Amino acid sequence: MSMPDFDMVLFGGTGDLARRKLLPALFDAHRAGLLHPAARILATGSHPLSTGDYVGSLEQSVRPGLEHAPPEAWASFLARVSYVQADAREPAHFDALARKVLERAPAVVVCYLATAPHIFVPICEQLARTGLNHPNVRIVLEKPLGHDLPSSDAINSAVAQFFAEDQIYRIDHYLGKESVQNLMAIRFGNALFEPLWRREWVQDVQITIAEELGVETRGDFYDRTGALRDMVQNHLLQLLCMVAMEPPTSLSEDAIRDEKIKILKALKPITPQDVAEKTVRGQYRAGAVGGKPVPGYLDEKGIAADSHTETFVAIKAEIANWRWSGVPFYLRTGKRMQSRVAEIVIHFRDVPHAIFPRPLTLSPQNRLVIRLQPEESIRLYFLVKQPGDTVALAPTSLDLDFANSFKVRRAGAYERLLLDVIRGRLGLFVRRDEQAQAWRWVEPILDTWGQSTVPPKPYTAGTWGPAASSALMSRDGSLWHEEV
Ligand code: BG6
Numbered sequence: 370m371s372m373p374d375f376d377m378v379l380f381g382g383t384g385d386l387a388r389r390k391l392l393p394a395l396f397d398a399h400r401a402g403l404l405h406p407a408a409r410i411l412a413t414g415s416h417p418l419s420t421g422d423y424v425g426s427l428e429q430s431v432r433p434g435l436e437h438a439p440p441e442a443w444a445s446f447l448a449r450v451s452y453v454q455a456d457a458r459e460p461a462h463f464d465a466l467a468r469k470v471l472e473r474a475p476a477v478v479v480c481y482l483a484t485a486p487h488i489f490v491p492i493c494e495q496l497a498r499t500g501l502n503h504p505n506v507r508i509v510l511e512k513p514l515g516h517d518l519p520s521s522d523a524i525n526s527a528v529a530q531f532f533a534e535d536q537i538y539r540i541d542h543y544l545g546k547e548s549v550q551n552l553m554a555i556r557f558g559n560a561l562f563e564p565l566w567r568r569e570w571v572q573d574v575q576i577t578i579a580e581e582l583g584v585e586t587r588g589d590f591y592d593r594t595g596a597l598r599d600m601v602q603n604h605l606l607q608l609l610c611m612v613a614m615e616p617p618t619s620l621s622e623d624a625i626r627d628e629k630i631k632i633l634k635a636l637k638p639i640t641p642q643d644v645a646e647k648t649v650r651g652q653y654r655a656g657a658v659g660g661k662p663v664p665g666y667l668d669e670k671g672i673a674a675d676s677h678t679e680t681f682v683a684i685k686a687e688i689a690n691w692r693w694s695g696v697p698f699y700l701r702t703g704k705r706m707q708s709r710v711a712e713i714v715i716h717f718r719d720v721p722h723a724i725f726p727r728p729l730t731l732s733p734q735n736r737l738v739i740r741l742q743p744e745e746s747i748r749l750y751f752l753v754k755q756p757g758d759t760v761a762l763a764p765t766s767l768d769l770d771f772a773n774s775f776k777v778r779r780a781g782a783y784e785r786l787l788l789d790v791i792r793g794r795l796g797l798f799v800r801r802d803e804q805a806q807a808w809r810w811v812e813p814i815l816d817t818w819g820q821s822t823v824p825p826k827p828y829t830a831g832t833w834g835p836a837a838s839s840a841l842m843s844r845d846g847s848l849w850h851e852e853v
Pocket residue numbers: 542580582599711
């Protein structure tokens with residue numbers, strides 16, 4: 370399918386997300402020749418700025434972060450970019466914006482709301498008032514969408530007054546990662562795994578998103594948000610759905626989303642009484658990451674001195690359905706951890722009767738490790754005979770490293786998702802019911818933590834989180850994958 374002509378209106382065009390992710394992703398697509406020649410990027414912000422000044426600022430704020438931006442490609446990319454002042458309190462700004470877009474009448478108009486969520490609704494009102502909500506307009510909503518179920522519901526209901534559900538693209542950039550789609554390919558493209566992908570053969574599933582970064586320049590936002598809202602409600606639960614869902618009947622957008630919502634609905638509620646036993650919340654103290662000293666969370670800019678906001682979460686989740694009953698899904702995410710890694714680990718059960726002497730480890734021998742970052746790989750661990758006279762077993766692995774196996778350009782998560790919006794493919798975006806259900810599940814945890822006077826468990830920056838996180842698993846006789 371060739372790429373349609375489009376205008377992309379980037380609300381929050383001077384913000385962090387636009388500069389760090391969206392403009393680089395659009396540049397990559399441009400450089401790869403994937404954008405329609407006439408397509409334009411209209412960056413907006415509330416301040417008056419000339420296009421020249423805006424484009425000039427990208428030289429310092431965007432270009433240095435690009436892997437490789439040859440002068441011709443960079444110049445032809447910038448020729449697509451212009452700046453339009455659009456303050457949601459100023460109807461005249463939106464009149465001018467709408468004129469600029471409607472006069473050219475591109476096949477598709479994408480309005481990307483990379484702004485604070487409290488101005489989503491005023492922006493949508495203005496777009497609708499000026500006719501920028503016709504059926505060819507698609508609206509992209511960045512997370513976090515709200516703070517809890519009522520606030521996210523309020524935004525969704527307000528946006529729904531102006532845009533139909535099939536015009537709304539709720540982005541979760543983890544769904545755009547190549548290996549997440551590969552997970553579907555592995556599960557549903559091979560007969561090998563499906564018979565084993567169930568409670569009879571799986572002992573537990575672990576999903577980790579660990580970051581080395583701290584809160585960077587977002588202290589103020591982060592302190593109001595915390596890791597449960599920032600990472601678990603969206604990225605981790607979406608990954609869990611992709612691992613656990615039943616085979617969809619097709620790759621159509623609703624077939625996949627229908628299966629995901631069933632998993633979200635089947636998640637066993639974590640009641641306030643369960644919170645102490647099934648969750649761990651942590652907060653980093655000063656330490657060292659990558660050999661460099663880093664401050665503790667409470668000393669970061671924008672953080673309240675007595676903050677109880679969590680920078681680490683571990684949860685034991687369970688899915689109440691026939692396939693997964695009794696199989697723990699351990700979820701873990703944190704800032705300032707030992708290394709940057711995102712991975713899904715499927716631990717298969719041990720053989721029913723061991724006739725060989727076993728290597729001394731607690732961990733199951735058969736593990737499938739799907740790594741999303743820093744590199745994309747799939748590794749299957751199993752036991753073989755150690756060469757020699759005696760029959761002793763030794764662990765080994767089959768490795769698939771995607772960068773080496775497929776030497777082709779790979780789109781980043783944001784690039785893939787932006788191209789999907791332009792092409793009108795909703796499959797990798799979150800439907801309203803999924804989002805609401807995910808909020809519903811995390812809410813008792815949020816409420817219980819919110820009411821608790823007990824501070825989060827401290828952990829030293831540069832480690833794998835509080836000791837309680839290992840204890841959460843060792844109670845069940847398991848270990849986190851890194852600690853094996
Ligand atoms: C974002 C969170 O959604 O995901 C950030 O708001 C986090 O706090 C980021 O750093 C992680 O994404 P990635 O792709 O770098 O793992």
